[in-house]
Amino acid sequence: MCSEEVHTLYERSDMTLCSPLLLCLAAALSSAYVITDHHHHHHDNMWTKLILTHHWPKTFCSMEHCKANISYWTLHGLWPDKGIDCNSSWHFNSSQIQDLIPDMKKSWPDLLKPTSDEFWKYEWHKHGTCAAKADSLNSQHKYFNKALDLYHKVDLDRTLQKFNITPSEDYYKLSQIEDAIENFYSVKPKIQCAHKSRRDEVQVLGQIEICFDADFSLIDCERHFTKDTVSKGHGDRLMDVDMPSGFMVCQHDMPVYYPPVSKEIFR
Numbered sequence: 476m477c478s479e480e481v482h483t484l485y486e487r488s489d490m491t492l493c494s495p496l497l498l499c500l501a502a503a504l505s506s507a508y509v510i511t512d513h514h515h516h517h518h519d520n521m522w523t524k525l526i527l528t529h530h531w532p533k534t535f536c537s538m539e540h541c542k543a544n545i546s547y548w549t550l551h552g553l554w555p556d557k558g559i560d561c562n563s564s565w566h567f568n569s570s571q572i573q574d575l576i577p578d579m580k581k582s583w584p585d586l587l588k589p590t591s592d593e594f595w596k597y598e599w600h601k602h603g604t605c606a607a608k609a610d611s612l613n614s615q616h617k618y619f620n621k622a623l624d625l626y627h628k629v630d631l632d633r634t635l636q637k638f639n640i641t642p643s644e645d646y647y648k649l650s651q652i653e654d655a656i657e658n659f660y661s662v663k664p665k666i667q668c669a670h671k672s673r674r675d676e677v678q679v680l681g682q683i684e685i686c687f688d689a690d691f692s693l694i695d696c697e698r699h700f701t702k703d704t705v706s707k708g709h710g711d712r713l714m715d716v717d718m719p720s721g722f723m724v725c726q727h728d729m730p731v732y733y734p735p736v737s738k739e740i741f742r
Contacts, residue, residue, distance in 0.1 A: 521608055522555030524694065525687045526665075527625050531733070532586055533642070534669055534681040537740040538721050543586045546642065546736045548631045550583035551682065552598045553622035558605035565604050567596040571615045578623050595619070609689060621691070629685050634659045644738070646677065646730035660685065665696040668725035669740075679740055680733045681722050 528551040532543035569592050572579070585594035599615060606612040612621055638655035640647060649666065656664045664685055668678035686696040725731060734740050 521689075522557040522605065523689060524556040525606065525625075525689075525691070526552075526554040526556065526696065527622070527629060527685045527687065528552050528554060528682060529626070529629075529631050529685070530682045531680055532584075533734045533736050534679050534740065535586055537679075537734070538669055538681075539587060541586045543584075544736055545584065545586075548683065549586070550622060550626050552602055553606060553618070553625065554602045555605045555608075558608070559601055561605040561608065563600065563604075565600075565607075567592075567599040568615065569595070572619050575616070575619050575623060579619065582623055582626055583619075611689075611691075625685075625687065625691065629660070631656075631683060631685070640733065642733050642735040644735070646732055647680075649725050649727050649729070649731050652680070652731060652733075656683070656685075660693050662686065662693045663695040663697060666725045667722045668731065669721045670723060676729065677732050678725055678729050680725070680731050 529548040530551045532545040532549055535541070536543040569576070572595075579595065583595065585591055587594070599618065603612075603615065603618040606618055607614070612618045635641065635652070635655055637659070638651075640652055640655055652666060653664065656662075662685070664683055666680070667682040667684075669681045670678050684696050686694050688694050732740070
């Protein structure tokens with residue numbers, strides 16, 4: 476089949492004398508080339524995992540000096556496990572996601588600058604342009620819409636509440652939080668805490684990652700990492716500028732503080 480697109484392309488170039496047969500041949504050759512090229516590309520640097528990152532606004536804002544009276548987990552981003560800033564010429568354009576903006580403001584707010592879209596722009600350039608290597612995420616609308624969709628499906632707040640894990644002055648064991656998530660989703664999350672806490676023996680719950688494969692099925696977050704690569708920060712988000720410097724993977728032997736919005740966290 477000869478595509479209309481190819482016809483248009485050739486007409487634009489004033490090559491109207493080309494016979495349809497030649498056009499189809501050209502189309503077949505170019506698509507054959509694209510397929511092999513894409514195949515090669517896929518093996519080189521196609522990501523295999525998406526990290527849906529939620530942060531707890533109270534903890535984030537106590538470290539970054541912002542005001543957030545938000546008492547639910549908000550989106551930090553949807554991060555592929557490979558690549559950063561994959562296409563600097565693909566500029567963020569909020570007009571392409573106008574229908575998503577009300578949900579974005581609620582579910583994916585910029586905690587530092589509530590009225591700007593700088594955070595979304597940053598996440599698109601850094602992570603979205605890499606996620607877009609997959610056909611399922613190859614536009615700004617597809618990327619942001621899918622992130623929101625996964626966020627609502629995961630519904631972290633409801634899951635934690637189901638297991639009686641709510642913001643509280645009482646401390647939790649890390650294993651309680653991990654078990655709740657593993658029980659509900661049947662996969663391992665990655666949970667990060669702030670360690671500059673009001674008492675040195677306590678860590679403050681800050682960020683929770685839930686991971687998906689390229690087909691958007693839930694998978695264990697640590698699946699593609701060995702402990703070695705994590706400590707070197709390779710491909711890992713511990714050293715990421717997206718994240719306040721005080722966040723680290725939570726420690727098992729230290730109580731976890733899940734701070735209510737109304738309380739001060741740090742001295």
